Amino acid sequence: MSRRFRWLAAVVGLGLVVPLLPVTTAAAQEHATTAAPARAGEVRTIPDWRMQTSRTATAGGAAISRPGFNDVNWLKVPARSTVMAGLIANNRYPDLNYSTTMKQVDTAQFTVPWWYRKGFTADPAPGTHTFLKLNGGILARGEVWLNGTKIAGTDKVIGAYPTHEFDVTSLIRKGDNTIALRADSVNPDRDLTIHFIDWAQFPPDRNQGLFRDVALASSGAVSLRNLRVDSDLPLPSLANANITVKVDARNNTDQQQTAEVSGTVDGQSFRQTVSLGAKQTKTATFTVKLDNPRVWWPFQMGAQPLYEAALTATAGGAASDTARTTFGVREVESKLVQGGRQFSVNGKPFLVRGGGWASDLFLRTDLRKIEDQLKLTKAMGMNTIRLEGKPENDELYDMADRMGIMLLTGWECCSKWEKYDTFTAEDNRVAGESAESEARRVRNHPSMIGFLIGSDYAPPATQEKIYLDALKRAEWNLPVISSAKALSSPQLGSPGMKMEGPYWWVPPNYWYNKDKGGASGFASEVGPGPTVPELDSLKKFLSPNEINALTDYNAKQYHLAPSDTFSKLSFWGTALDGRYGKPANPEDLVRKAQLANYEVNRAQLEAFGRNWSDQDKPSTGVIYWMLNNAWPTMYWHLFDYNLATAGSYFGAKTAMRPLHVQYSYDDSSLAVMNTGLQDVSGLTVQATVFNLDGAQKADVSQPVTAKGNASVRAGTLPKPSGLSSTYFVRLLLKDSAGTVVDRNVYWLSTKADKLNYAASTWYHTPQTEYADLKGLNGLAQGSVTATASSTASGESASTTVTVTNNGGGGKVSFFLRASLRQGAGGAEVLPTTWSDNYVTLWPGESITLKADYRVADLNGKVPHVQLSGHNVPKSEVAAPLR
Structure with a gap:
């Protein structure tokens, strides 16, 4: 049987890594095996397993773990494979991302243990010691057997994160050997495991089984x-x-x-x-x-x-x-500044503008997808990722080290991890082992910035001491924070973080109020909730009927959260109607959703950037809730499950450009944010105000020096008379030669959004009045021309498209979107990293956009750029590869 194995990355503290070779045993000819390490200093990770339910495999560990046991009818599954991931890999179900197909999965099959089995050959050299390593627990608990002998039981192998190493030298035989692992069922309210809370529909198996590597290591004395x-x-x-x-x-x-x-x-x-x-x-x-x-x-x-x-x-x-x-050689510190947690790197204050990470719902490891997600994160300008309760496998940390993205790790909320009053002696032990194991695993990575030992609740004295003692044993050398919420703990004191919401829709001006979740201090998880993707993406996971139902804001949506709080579009839809006008159909809803997503995400991250340098209640950090999706959803993401980037992504990307000019929704001030360490002098801010009909109502310029790692005010937007109820503002940041280094366009209203802060809940602040942006629906049709070209280098390709507004009479071409296609009218090429998107042009203006992608993702077709806009008809231009 032919089988390919890849070279494995080096493993810290274990020795050399060698390629795994397929071998066949006489007892099970179809069961590919791996050889055990043959000499000191080698490590071999188990590349794949056979998996079977205990309802079928009734023999028990002593028999299952013996060479010669017949497992030819067991399922072949990858190295890191929960039970559900293994069933998916064996095509037991249709696309579980689509519509409600995941409801078809019979959850009764996960109420019993499942077995994993692997045969291997060994020929240990004299004096060689062999060790079996679990690089994380078996979810939720399990047994480990080798050649008929139980090495460890459920009293030892328990919890998601504790690592274990067993000396199996005396059990290894020359010739055929077998490892068997039993994974018991999972209850996130009982076990210190992995829970997806309200991030997506729950995986049917609750992530029962393996999600990290099992390895055989060898050494000498x-x-x-x-x-x-x-x-x-x-x-x-x-x-x-x-x-x-x-x-x-x-x-x-x-x-x-x-x-x-x-x-x-x-x-x-x-x-x-x-x-x-x-x-x-x-x-x-x-x-x-x-x-x-x-x-x-x-x-x-x-x-x-x-x-x-x-x-x-x-x-x-x-x-x-x-x-x-x-x-990496670097220093990370943190302190409280007016109550807010402020990090510094190498002595320089570091404004955290990050997002919350979601692992794959079935805990599958797709290295290419992880790398693609980190590349999109960096291209967006986002500098930090928070890993709440789902620390990833080692490869993510390596990638973050190379890309310079900071990582904030810690435990999750809303499950056994924070039910401290239910902790038994065993729970306390597992909690400590989890903290020590994770801290040892990630402490050498320069991308790490801190460890949150709680999320929504700081651990009480008993558990806090357990965690701190565990981190001390691991010689953890970075900040330790009691929780992501403003709750002091006995030893660590105030965390300097706030978790006051929102998690669902708020208008852009919300973020400029320094109370609640607004831009002051460190907001550990906040965001405006629904982020409806473009129609191309929706069609991949919603049925036609489900797409049609989007305009019913009171209908429960399976691809929103399983919790009642976040299962409906609710007041997000009400605000969309109030601000932009009731959508005529789902296509119109999706189009207006991009406008709402763009403006509110831009405002959130711009507000925290502007207030970074304030003297009173400065902002010190924000974690956007969330960065990505575990499974396809219509909320809490900046790019969607299929790695498509829409209004939510590009609003955030605009806000986090390295040298950026921005408007303030609270006081109409203009500001320049500089994320670099050096001052940039000789800059000019130009602000132009337009009516909807294109009439210029004001145009002012202000010289400014952008201070390094800071924000500065740069005057105030004029308020001319005679404005249309909906109007435009264009901000240009120019260097001393007059070259535009940043461009930012707002659509604003003479009527402000108003909020009832007194009625705020933990997830929402009600809106009582709405900005009037309905004038956008009556924009005269715009017209653009475009030219495009593409180049390829190895596996990578780039396409540039220059778009020009050729309209007369002051007609604006508003909110133009470029998407890359597999041939004329073809599927969208994903992932694609765009330099900018959803751009607005006045007559005579041009902009050049660049898209980077993989040649293979063209599927052999000629790249085409599709253009569409709020008031511009859809068109395409070919961009053949050169």
Whole structure:
């Protein structure tokens, strides 16, 4: 049987990694196997499994884990595969993303344990020790068997995150061997596991099974574990750094051992002799000084150079084990500023403008999709991701290190994790093991910025001490925060974060009020709720009837949340009607949704940017709720499940441009935000006000210097008489040569949105009056021309399109969207990273947009750019690859 295996990434603290080879046993000819590590210092991750329900596999672990057990009728599943993910991989169900097909899944099958089984061959060299490693728990708890012997039971293997290592040297046989794992059913209200709360419809199996790697590792008499690296970067000079490297040397034998531990960092070598008693573990510590170190920064502030620490243990004159890790030289600190949590990186204050991460609903690992999502995040200008209760696999952290995206990790709300009064002694142990395991796993990544030991509730004294002791054992060296809500804890005190909502619709001016979820302090999870994608995307997961039902705001939508609070479009739709006019049909609703999504997302992130430099109640951070989707939904995302970018994404992208001019909804002030570290002088802000008919009502210019890592005010928008009830504002930021470096267009109303703050709930502030933007429905038809071209380089391609408003009489071409297509009228090419989109042009104006994508995603077709606008008919232009 032919089977391909990929090379695996290096594993910290475990040694060398070798390719996995397919082998066949006599007992089950179709069961592909892997060889166990044959020499010291090797690690092999189990590449795939066989999976079966215990209703069918009734023999028990002693029989199932013996070589020769017949599993040919079991399901073949990937290395990281929950039960549901395994069933999907075996095509047991139709597309579970579409409509309500997930309701067809019989949840009764997940009330019993499921078995995972893997055969492998071994030929261990004399003196080699073999270890079985679980890089996370079996959800929710399970058993581990090898060759008929139970290695660990449900009293040990429990919880999503604790790592385990078992010395199986005495159980390994020359020739055929078998591992069997039993995964019990999951109850998120009982188990310290993974829950999707109200982020999507629940996975039918509640993520029962495996979601991280199981590996076989080998070493000689002495193993190296828990390699950690700390950098001390004296501030503010950055002229040198002191690097501390630590590794645990463990004697695997019953005899005393003398090991030489040696290593290198940036070409500098070090070594140490370690004497170890029987089964003893000691920490070897090394220090290295780096002159003029290559300092690691978040991407908006600088570069992301990485160093490597590589260590070897030698015992008895032979290599015994290896360990290596990458790290970055940087300093992260945090403090409270007027009650708000402010982070700093390398001594520079760091305004967090981030989003909440959603893992795949079935916990599948799609490395290309993860990388695509991070690329979209960075291209949007978003500098931080919060991982609430769903810490990802190692690859995401590696990608974030390379891209310069900061990561804030921690536990989730609304499940067993925060039912502290129900914690048993076992729960306390698992909570501590979880914190220690996760902290050890991610501590070397320079992208990490902190650890939240609570989300909606700070842990009480007992659990807080458990977490802090666990983080201390892991030598966690970054800020620890009690919760994402303004609740003090016994030892950590105030978290400096607020969680006052909203989670559902609010108008743009909401964000400028510094109370509630507005732009002051650190808002740990806030957003305007519904983010309805474009029609191309909706058709991928909604039936025609479901699309037609979108105009019924009181109807429950399966692709909204399972909770009653967020299951309807409700007052989002009421506001859409009040502000833009009742949609005539679903297509009109989707079109107006992009306008609403764009303006409110831009306002949220612009408000936190503007108030960053305020003296009174400054903003210090915001986490947009949320960044992405676990499963296709119409709420809480900046790009959708299929990686399509719509109004929500480009409103946010506009707000977070590195040098950006913006309007303030509260006082009509203009501001310039600079995310770089250097001042930019010689700039001019030009503000022009237009009526809907194109008549220019005001035009003013203001010189400004954009201070580094700060925002500055740049005058006030004029308020001319005779404005139409809906009007436009165009802001241009120009350099000393007159070149436009930023462009921002607003559609505003002479009537303000009004909110009833006294009636606010935890998720919403009611709106009592609506801005009048209905004039947009009567815009005269605009006209544009476009030219496009494409180039390819290897697997990547770029298309540029230049769009010009050729209309006369002052006609605006409003909210133009460009999308890349597989041939004329073809499917949209996804993912595509656009330089800008949803742009507005006045007569004679041109703009050039660039799209980056993979050649393979054209599906062999000629790229076409499709243009459409609020008042511009749909058109296409070919852009053949050169």
